[in-house]
Amino acid sequence: MREFSTPLSIAVPTTGNLTDDVVDNAREAGSTAVFSRRTPDGWVDVTAAEFHDQVRAVAKGLIAAGVATGDRVALLSKTRYEWTLFDYAIWFAGAVTVPIYETSSAEQIGWILQDSDARAVVAEGADHLARVREARESGDLAELQHVWSIQDNAVDVLGRLGSDISDAVLEERRTTATPLDLATLIYTSGTTGKPKGCMLTHGNFMFELGVAVDELSELFDTEGASTLLFLPLAHVFARIIQVGAVKSRTKMGHSADIKNLVADLGEFRPTFILAVPRVFEKVFNTASQRATADGRGTIFDRAADVAIAWSRALDGKRVPVRLRAQHALFDRLVYGKLRQALGGSCAYAISGGAPLGERLGHFYRGIGLKVLEGYGLTETTAALTVNLPDAQKVGTVGRPLPGTSVRVGDDGELLFRGGQVFAGYWANEAATSEALDRDGWFHTGDVGEVDDEGFVRITGRKKEIIVTAGGKNVAPAVLEDRLRAHALVDQCLVVGDGQPFIGALVTIDRDTFPAWAEQHGKSSHVADLLEDPDLVAAVQGAVDDANKAVSKAEAIRKFTILPGEWTEEGGQLTPSLKLKRNVVVREARGEIEALYLG
Template identity: 90%
Template sequence: MREFSAPLSITIPTTGNLTDDVVANARDAGDAAVFSRRTVDGWIDVTAAQFHDEVRAVAKGLVAAGIEVGDRVALLSKTRYEWTLFDYAIWFAGAVTVPIYETSSAEQIGWILQDSGARAVVAEGPDHLARVREAREAGDLTELQHVWSIEDNAVDVLGRLGSDIVDDLLEQRRTAATPLDLATLIYTSGTTGKSKGCMLTHGNFMFELGVAVDELGDLFDTEGASTLLFLPLAHVFARIIQVGCVKSRARMGHSADIKNLVADLGEFEPTFILAVPRVFEKVFNTASQRATADGRGKVFDRAADVAIAWSRALDGKRVPVRLRAQHALFDRLVYGRLRQALGGSCAYAISGGAPLGERLGHFYRGVGLTVLEGYGLTETTAALTANLPDATKIGTVGRPLPGTAVRVADDGELLFRGGQVFAGYWGNESATSEALDRDSWFHTGDVGEVDDEGFVRITGRKKEILVTAGGKNVAPAVLEDRLRAHALVDQCLVVGDGQPFIGALVTIDRESYAAWATEHDKPRHVADAVDDTDLVAAVQTGVDEANRAVSKAEAIRKFTILPGEWTEEGGQLTPSLKLKRNVVVREARREIEALYLG
């Protein structure tokens, strides 16, 4: 059993809670711009003092409405400034935040409200209110007493409601929570079964951010540090960056509309961003397709190869003179445009949620954006491991953060222990005992390796290991991650459990296909081209590239292109764009069977 641990490098507070950062910011740097809000007149700054005053006003309203210490208050909204405002106001009132993805169905909303026993819910607009109303009509939500809407001026309404609450009472509420007390219930997105509420304490966040901000000083603590959040704040990944920015006073903005993201990035000019691997894949594929459409496809491909080669050479500490010259040329012709698409000032990106892949990691570092890949789960308050600016090994998820230990069990499962590991699942002792053993090791369900330097590599999910009829164990994630890197591939599912060989189902990226179809004079709609020999041949190149990562017995032998898409709205993807394998397998049963006919 292999084990690696990193000693704790800082002192973690044993008193206080997450609201202390807001108070300290207002006291010590009241005029500092800690947020920028997008308005009809453009971006406007919000100072630390202004944010503190707004949080206190909303918190007083919650107290006046009858929200008690420890009560759960749900947040159902897109990523926006008010999300962060309400999150801290809930904590100031001594209550617990229960985030709900804004794309959740009425049934999902009803389950979370019922299971958490939420006393109130803050919804964004009419559509969200309608789903909350449907959930109330369909379920037993006797604990739910208040529903407020951000678009119906919930901030002002609560501000007026709490005008009679005295400062001393609010301060008692604010300071009631200790590091041991619950800060939030984050419900897992549920790739299998009903979602479970992960109990994360103030101490979990204080440990995670105390260590992460210290280790990632190049991101958070540099002068002018800023980030634009566009991932859902209901996801622990975005949430931890929010809390980290407040802690370090890095300026933060919010962008909920992906259609305007490029424009928002250009105006905001963040110094670092965070995203899931699918975002980095889409940026690369879109750039490649546009270059091809403009007749510069070969130039882009060569530039990508040079960027990757240059990044790989950095690991050897010596870049050949000719490669340096080529890199400098493409920096002017290609790389600068890609950096400009991210605002022009972005030097770092944080990636999590799924493996990024070595090729993309080297590509982005080669164009001037170092992607720091990390690993963690909702149950671990986000990161357990991370690549750092001065300690990066592309293709891995980095070393354990200080104060964190990793162990590889006999069956290959990764186990972790540290101050960021959750307190358990809300009202579910059996699930808690399965995840946390007697020695406080958290069983991740992921399979991986730890090298001699402590760098962790994720190789698959324990429950998703396929065993072919010949007895070969195959981790589908390795193949899926590489196949999705192909410009025409949107999603893929590797299958073959109990079958004579490995197969795959593939869906096509609509945006990339449109450009490809025009160039190759093909039907406008994917559904009309799934059997087209040129499209099949194009996808085959992606399959061939994926197969290079595995042995012949693990390689994809056959694949089928599907006419439809797998989406979050369709129920096949989680809000963090992970594939719900059990859902897809059930829905595509006939297509999977057809792969093995004859």
Template identity: 90%
Template sequence: MREFSTPLSITIPSTGNLTDDVVTNAAEAPEAVVFSRRDGDAWSDVTAAQFHDEVRAVAKGLVAAGVEPGDRVALLSKTRYEWTLVDYAIWFAGAVGVPIYETSSAEQIAWILSDSGARAVVAEGPDHLARVREAREAGDLPELQHVWSIEDNAVDVLQRLGSDITDAVLEERRTAATPQSLATLIYTSGTTGRPKGCMLTHGNFMFELGVAVDELQDLFDTEGAATLLFLPLAHVFARIIQVGCVKSRARMGHSADIKNLVADLGEFRPTFILAVPRVFEKVFNSASQRATADGRGKVFDRAADVAIAWSRALDGPRVPVRLRVQHALFDRLVYGRLRQALGGSCTYAISGGAPLGDRLSHFYRGIGLVVLEGYGLTETTAALSANLPGAIKVGTVGRPFPGTSVRVGDDGELLFRGGQVFAGYWGNEDATREAVDADGWFHTGDVGEVDDEGFVRITGRKKEILVTAGGKNVAPAVLEDRLRAHALVDQCLVVGDGQPFIGALVTLDRETLPAWAEQHGKTTDVASLVDDPDLVAAVQEAVDEANKAVSKAESIRKFTILPGEWTEEGGQLTPSLKLKRNVVVREARAEIEALYLS
């Protein structure tokens, strides 16, 4: 059994809570710009003192409305400034935040509100309010007393409501929480079953961010550090960056509409960003397709190959002179434009939620954007390990953070122990005992390896390992990650459990497909294209490339291109764009069976 630990490098506070960062910022650097918020067509700055005042005013409104210490207050909204404002106001009032994905259905909202016993909801707009009403009508929600709407002046309403609450009353509320106090209930988006509420304490966040900000000083603590959040703040990945920015005073912005993301990045000019692998895949594939459409496809492909080769060479004794010259040429012709699309100032990116893959990691590092891939779960307050600016090993998720230990179980499962491991599942002691053993080791459900230097590599999901009829164990994630890297592929499902060989179902990328069809003189009708020989040949190339990563016995032998899509709205993807394997397998049972009939 392999085990690796890293000692704590800093002192974690034993008192206080997450609100202390806001108070400290206002006292020590009141004029520091800690947020830039979208104000019509422009961005307006928010200082540490302004944020402190706004948070306190909203928190007083919550207290006046009858929100008591420990009460749960739900947040149902897109990523926006008010999300962060209300989140901290909930903590100032001594309450517990319950984030809900803004795409959640009425049924999902009803479950979370009921299970958490939420006292109040702050929703964004009419559509969200309608779903809350539907949830209220359909579910048993006796605890729910207040529903406020951001677009209907919730912030102003709460500030006016709390005008009679004294500073002393609020300060008593704010300071009552300790590191052991519950800070938030984050419901796992869940690839299986109903979501479970993960209990994360103030101490979990304080441990995670105390270590992470210290280890990632190149991101958080540099002059002009700034990031633009566009992932859902209901996800622990974005939430932890939010708290990290407040702690370090890195300027933060919010962008809720992906359609405006490129323009927002250009105006905001972040120095680092965070995204899930599918975003990095989309950026690469879109750039490749645009280059091809403009007649520069071969130049882009060559530039990509050089970027990857240059990045790989960085891990060797030296970069060959010829490669340095080629890299400098493409930096002027291609790479600079790609960096400009991210605002022109971005040098680091954090990737999490799923494996990124060696090729994309090397590509982005090769163009001047170092992608720091990390690993963690909702149950671990986000990151357990991460590649760091001075310690990168592409293809891994880095070493465990200081104060964190990793162990590889006898069955290959990764187990972690540290101060960021959650307090358990809300109202579900049985599930908690299954997740955390008597010695405090959290069982991740992921299978992986730890090398001699402590770098962790994820190889698959324990429950998603396929066993073929011949007894071969196959980790589908390796093949799926490679397939999704192809411009024409949106999503894929590798199958073959109990079957004589491995197969795959593939869906097509609606953004890149029209350009491909135009270049090849084809119809853009997806249903007519799925059996087109040229398209099938193109997908076969992607399959052949994916198969290079595995043995012959593990390789994809047959595949089917589906005319439909797998989406979050359709219920096949989680909000972090991970495939709900059990859902897709159930819905595509006929297509899977057809793979093995002939």
């Protein structure tokens, strides 16, 4: 059984809680701009002192409303400044934040509010309020006493409500929590079954951020460091960056509308960003398709090949002169424009949530953006492993963070132990005992490898391994990741459990398809072209490329192009854009059966 540990590099606090960062910032650097808010008049800075005062005012309002120590307060909103403000205000009041994805249905909201026994909800606007009202009418939410709306001036309302709460009362509440106390209940979006509440303590965050900010000092501790959050703050990935930015006084902005993201990036000019692999795939595919539509497809493809080759050469510590010259040429023609799309100042990106893949990792490093791929789960307060600026191996998710150990089980499952591993599932001892063994090892459910240097590679999900009729074990993620890298492919599902060969269902990317259709003189409706020879040939090319990554027995032999899409709204994707395999398999049972007829 292979095991690798990274020794702890810092002293992790044994007292205090997450609110200390806000207090320290106001006292030590009160005039420093730690946030920038998007307003009708542009981006406006918020100093550490101003944020501290706003958090205290809202926290007093929560206390005045009857929110007690340890009470759960739900947050249902898009990514915005007020999300962060309320998160810290809830902690100042000694309470526990329960994030809810803003896209959640009334039924999902009802389950989380009921299961967590939430005392109050802070919702964003009318649509969210309506869903909370529906959940209230159809479920047993006896504990829910308050519902506030950000768009109905919840900040000001609570500020006035708490005007009579003394500083002494607030300070007593703020300092009640220790590292052992619950900070948040994050409900896993879940690819199967009802979401489970992951209990993350103040200590989990303090351990995680203590080592992560130290290890990623080139991101957090450089002069002028800034980041723009656009992923949902209900996801632990964005949440940990939020807390890390506050801890390190890294200026942070929020972008709620993905349609305005390019403009927001251009105005905010972050020095680093975080995103899930699907975002990086989309950026690449969109750029490729636009170049093709403008008659520059060949130049873009060559530029991409050079970027990848240049990045690979860096691992060998020597870049050939000819490749260096080609890279310099394409830097002026292509790479600079791509970096400009990220604001022009972005040097690093953190990728998590799913494997990025070697090709994209090398491409982005080749254009001048170091993508630091990491790995973690909600249950581990985000990162367990991460590639570092000075210790990067593209294609892996990095080495364990200091104080973290990894073990590969006999069945290939990755097990981890460290101070960031959660306290268990809320009111669910059976699930907790299944995930955490007696020695404190967390069973991730992911299958992977650890090389001699400690770099971890994810190869698939334990429960998603496909076993063909011939007894061949196939990890679908390897094929699916490669397929999604093609400009025309949006999502795909590899199937074949108990079948004689591997097949795939493919959906077409609605962003890149119109340009392809126009270029080829085709209908702009995907449903009209499901058996079109040119579209089939394009997808076959993607399949052929994916098959290069596996053996013949694991290769995709047949595929079907579907007319529709798999989306979060449709219930086929989680909020972090992971495929809900059980849902898709159930909905596409007929198409899957048709693959194997005859």
